Ligand SMILES: Nc1ncnc2c1ncn2[C@@H]1O[C@H](COP(=O)(O)OP(=O)(O)OP(=O)(O)O)[C@@H](O)[C@H]1O
C-alpha cells in the first residue's frame with residue numbers, strides 16, 4: 001500500500017503559486033527525495049505533507065486515508081509524521097536521552113529501553129547522558145533523527161538534514177541515515193539540492209521545477225532516461241549532440257546511427273513519431289562516450305578535469321560539436337591531442353531540436 005500520495009496538489013502564498021499540480025506516490029518503506037533548485041517549493045511540499053499548510057487544490061493521502069482535501073484537514077500531531085530539519089534544533093538543556101525521549105508519551109522503563117534501542121540504531125549506544133554541545137554536528141543530526149523516530153512515525157520528512165555538515169561527513173551520514181531508515185522500516189521523504197545525496201539515499205527521486213515534479217523515478221532512470229530536457233540538464237553532466245530521425249526511426253548523428261532509440265520528450269510527442277529528417281538532440285552522458293585508442297572516430301581534447309579515478313574530457317568532434325567523456329585517469333592525454341572514441345550506449349534519449357536551448 002502507498003504510505004503517501006499527493007494527487008494534483010496546489011498551494012499559493014498570496015498570488016505566488018508555489019506548488020502547482022504536484023503528484024507523487026511513496027510506497028511503504030520507500031525513501032523518496034525531492035530534488036530542485038532553491039525556492040522551487042520543496043520545503044512547502046513537506047509543510048503540506050506535515051499539515052502545517054493546507055492544500056488549495058488536490059489531495060493528500062496517508063496510508064490511503066485523505067488527510068488533506070476540500071473536506072478534511074488532519075492536524076499535524078495526528079499524522080504520525082516525524083521531521084528532521086537542517087539545524088538539528090536539539091534541546092540544549094536536555095541530555096541526548098532526554099532529547100530522544102521528549103516525544104514519547106510514557107516515561108517508563110519501556111521508554112528507557114526504546115531510547116537505548118534508538119541510540120544503538122543511530123550508532124550512539126551508551127552516549128545518552130551527554131549534552132548536545134558535547135557532540136559533533138553529525139552526531140547531533142543522528143540524535144535529531146533518533147528523536148524523530150522515537151514516536152514510531154509512519155513517515156519521516158527530512159529537510160536538507162545534512163546541509164550544515166562538511167562534504168565527507170555528509171556523504172557518510174546520508175548513507176547511514178538510509179540504513180537507519182531501512183532498518184526501522186520507515187518511509188521517508190528527503191529534500192535536498194544535492195543530486196549525489198539524492199542518488200545515494202533515495203529509492204525514488206522527484207525533480208521539482210516551478211512547483212511540480214517533472215519526473216518521479218529511480219535515480220538510474222533520471223540519469224539515463226530523463227523524461228524532459230530540463231531533467232536531462234539538471235541531473236548529471238552531459239552534452240546534446242545534433243542528429244536527425246532516419247526513415248527507420250533510428251537517429252543518425254556524426255558519431256554514427258544510434259540503436260535502440262528511447263524517445264522521450266518532444267514537446268510531449270514521441271520522437272519516433274517525428275517524420276524522417278526531423279532534427280533532434282541526443283543526450284550523451286560522459287559515460288556514454290568511451291575512449292578507445294583503436295576506435296576510428298577521433299576527437300580533440302579541449303579541456304580536462306582531473307577527478308582522481310577519472311578525467312572528464314571535453315572533446316570536440318569534427319563538426320565542432322562538443323561531448324564529454326569520462327576516462328580512467330591513467331589515460332592522461334594532453335589538451336589539443338586527438339583521441340579515439342566510441343559510443344557505449346544501450347539506448348539513447350533524444351529530444352526535439354530546441355533552438356532556444358541550443359542558444
Ligand atoms: N511564508 C511564506 N510566505 C510567502 N512566500 C513564501 C513563504 N515561504 C516560502 N515562500 C516562497 O515560496 C517559494 C518556495 O519556497 P520553499 O521554501 O518551499 O522553497 P525550497 O525549494 O524549500 O527552497 P530552498 O532550497 O532554498 O530551501 C519561494 O519563492 C519562497 O519565497
Ligand SMILES: [Mg+2]
Nearest residue numbers: 042043044159
Ligand atoms: Mg527549503
